[in-house]
Amino acid sequence: MLSRAALQQQCRLIRRVPCHWQHSGNNQTIVVLRWNNRRWLSAKSTPVVEKAQTQQQEGRWRSSLRRFAFFVKMLRIPALGLSVYALGRQQGIIECSRNPRLIEDELLQTILMDVGVKDRSQVQIYSSEDSVTLAATSVGILQSKTIRIGNDIVRCASLFVRKKLAKAIQDVKDKQPSDVSQEDFIKACHKDENFAYWTQALYRVEGEDPNIPWKYILIDSPLANAFVTEILPQRFFVTTKMFDDYIENEDELAVVLGHEMSHLILGHVSQRNNLETALRTVEVLLLSIDPTEGLMSLGVIAGLAWMRGVLMASFSREHETEADELGTQLAAMACYDTKRGSLVMKKMHDHQVKMSGQPKSNSDSHLLHLLDSHPPSIDRYEKILKQSETENPQKYNSQCATIQERMIQAVWGGRGN
Numbered sequence: 001m002l003s004r005a006a007l008q009q010q011c012r013l014i015r016r017v018p019c020h021w022q023h024s025g026n027n028q029t030i031v032v033l034r035w036n037n038r039r040w041l042s043a044k045s046t047p048v049v050e051k052a053q054t055q056q057q058e059g060r061w062r063s064s065l066r067r068f069a070f071f072v073k074m075l076r077i078p079a080l081g082l083s084v085y086a087l088g089r090q091q092g093i094i095e096c097s098r099n100p101r102l103i104e105d106e107l108l109q110t111i112l113m114d115v116g117v118k119d120r121s122q123v124q125i126y127s128s129e130d131s132v133t134l135a136a137t138s139v140g141i142l143q144s145k146t147i148r149i150g151n152d153i154v155r156c157a158s159l160f161v162r163k164k165l166a167k168a169i170q171d172v173k174d175k176q177p178s179d180v181s182q183e184d185f186i187k188a189c190h191k192d193e194n195f196a197y198w199t200q201a202l203y204r205v206e207g208e209d210p211n212i213p214w215k216y217i218l219i220d221s222p223l224a225n226a227f228v229t230e231i232l233p234q235r236f237f238v239t240t241k242m243f244d245d246y247i248e249n250e251d252e253l254a255v256v257l258g259h260e261m262s263h264l265i266l267g268h269v270s271q272r273n274n275l276e277t278a279l280r281t282v283e284v285l286l287l288s289i290d291p292t293e294g295l296m297s298l299g300v301i302a303g304l305a306w307m308r309g310v311l312m313a314s315f316s317r318e319h320e321t322e323a324d325e326l327g328t329q330l331a332a333m334a335c336y337d338t339k340r341g342s343l344v345m346k347k348m349h350d351h352q353v354k355m356s357g358q359p360k361s362n363s364d365s366h367l368l369h370l371l372d373s374h375p376p377s378i379d380r381y382e383k384i385l386k387q388s389e390t391e392n393p394q395k396y397n398s399q400c401a402t403i404q405e406r407m408i409q410a411v412w413g414g415r416g417n
């Protein structure tokens with residue numbers, strides 16, 4: 001039996017093990033070792049203290065193992081995400097290289113189903129060269145008009161992006177020393193963010209081959225919609241309901257198509273997808289480090305989903321404003337009356353006000369609808385109207401045809417307005 005003083009010394013020798021003294025029933029002194037704030041050991045002699053030392057050592061190992069397990073747990077989520085992404089990408093590449101046309105067809109089917117297409121007979125696909133042929137028929141005037149105005153918007157979009165790209169290259173050149181070599185200048189261009197942005201924009205508008213014409217997909221649908229998509233670029237999608245409810249003249253169609261083209265130029269879909277992916281990754285990481293082992297997760301999931309919704313909505317509003325501005329400019333560059341065209345936004349707003357409070361039918365509620373992704377407001381209409389004071393055909397007079405030429409073109413091309 002060690003003396004009390006000897007036991008105290010032993011106890012002090014054990015790092016980070018607090019000891020407490022107690023007296024047993026027969027008046028013998030025992031030492032109680034508090035272990036890891038949880039476990040208690042009783043000791044009367046040195047062997048027990050040694051046992052405590054051994055257990056402390058084992059505890060360190062367990063602690064290290066726990067830390068390692070936690071590290072692995074943390075690591076597996078990004079690793080899993082990376083693996084799934086790599087696998088999906090690889091599969092995508094394999095599938096695309098096997099049959100790119102098949103993938104394109106499948107994507108088209110999915111997009112068409114999203115706008116309520118049940119039968120392929122509801123869909124008409126035209127090339128940008130079909131305008132003249134259709135104008136000669138009595139039933140092809142609407143199609144001809146859509147293709148012709150679409151072609152005008154595509155031409156101006158291409159011009160706009162090329163100018164921006166030329167400006168980005170000039171800006172890089174201005175920053176270089178006068179004796180810069182061509183090789184270094186090219187390298188500097190490829191490092192420049194602005195150059196990269198407008199190069200991608202040009203690719204989205206013109207594709208790999210500028211000689212491949214845009215396509216126009218007219219959909220006979222009870223839902224009003226008009227859009228372009230990055231996943232299947234160089235296609236304008238417009239539903240017949242857009243003409244029934246909102247678009248009454250060429251200027252309105254030009255403003256709508258200009259707006260949609262602007263989303264493509266500015267890469268809004270990619271930006272939205274990137275933000276959503278980043279937010280979801282943060283959600284997964286936060287949930288994975290939840291120290292309450294899942295209890296907190298219930299509240300966190302709801303909170304994070306709400307926060308994501310708010311951020312995405314704010315991002316969308318910003319995108320809509322940008323697309324309104326550039327869309328109006330493109331319509332003006334294409335020589336359409338933007339003041340007259342802006343009325344389409346007012347009609348969409350008035351329709352929304354009229355329909356508010358009326359329940360959606362079940363069959364329509366899951367379908368992609370223009371007003372869901374483009375909430376109209378009187379504020380948007382007023383902004384476009386104000387912009388039309390400066391962004392109008394007069395500003396681009398040198399590019400626009402004369403009134404007489406446009407009139408001749410209108411009659412020749414089946415223009416009814």
Ligand SMILES: [Zn+2]
Pocket residue numbers: 259260263319320323373374
């Ligand atoms: Zn939009």
